[in-house]
Amino acid sequence: MKAKLKFADIDVTVNVPAGIRVIDVSEKVGSGIVYGCREGDCGTCIMEVLEGMENLSVPSVLEDKVLRENMASKRFRLACQAQVIGDVAVGLV
Amino acid sequence: MDWGADLSGDFRFSFEYYYDHIMRPFRKYVLEALALIEPLELDIVAPAHGSVLRDHPRRYVERFRELATPYLPKEQGDDKTLLIFYLSSYGNTARMAEAVCAGAEQVTGVRVSLYDLAGGEVEPFMDLIEEADGVALGSPTINGDATKPFWDLLSSLVVIDVQGKLGAAFGSYGWSGEAVEMLENRLRGLKFKVPEPGIRVKLIPTEEELAQCRAFGTRLGRILSGQVESKVIDFEYLV
Known part of the structure; x- marks a missing residue:
């Protein structure tokens, strides 16, 4: 199954295999999303989901905790955790 | 008092x-x-x-x-500015830098400056980078690493705001050529945008490789001037 993952900051859309994490694509295409720990703990890679929030995997308990600790609104997810299930557009915070 | x-x-x-x-x-x-x-x-x-x-x-x-108040304020009106820094042991990365520069200069509305980092201090460049819209770094790979002046330059940038500026890297190498990717990763860590994969050339750049450097410079210039067309690519292309 394929999904479209759009990085709004560089206006690049990538046709990705469903289930892939945003982190596995964003650095390869040169999006400006910045990573810290890469394991869902530090909150550095918080991104804004512009479209298709329902097409990302449900946040884990850990991701949810980190998002709440960073007072992130409902539009935000961690790029190192979120898996792409359907078409999604993401942007920088 | x-x-x-x-x-x-x-x-x-x-x-x-x-x-x-x-x-x-x-x-x-x-x-x-x-x-x-x-x-x-x-x-x-x-x-x-x-x-x-x-x-x-x-x-x-x-x-x-x-x-x-900026010490070296923008003097070119609405033009975008690209600073190209390079260091070259045998002239190879220098030739690449000149080609990147020539390519970027083709783009209307972009002002390009070329700086050799050899022997100089990096501190004076802080004021320039603070006001610039993008930087392209050209370093050879020496002993599996980018050269020291670039690490000095990059470690100095923490005191200025570079978030969202355009970043890019290129360089000639003899064996392994890690410098370009290392510089790109550090630029990303500083929150530069690095949308164009850098160019690595083994030893002396050929005419064809210099043409690639010019095209790279032109793409950087076009990104700076906002002439980016949206792209659709397949993931397989990236791996």
């Missing part, structure tokens, strides 16, 4: 150091705050952090205005 002495000795050094190392990346907000403070009648400046300024408080506000 002399400027800066206030009631606790001369702390001008600390006052300036605090701006240079703490406030400078937030210069935009400093200027916004100054615009609010400057019209006020000042009796005292009592910041949340640091000394209470009782003696001639207006002087501190004026000095902050001077510090937060």
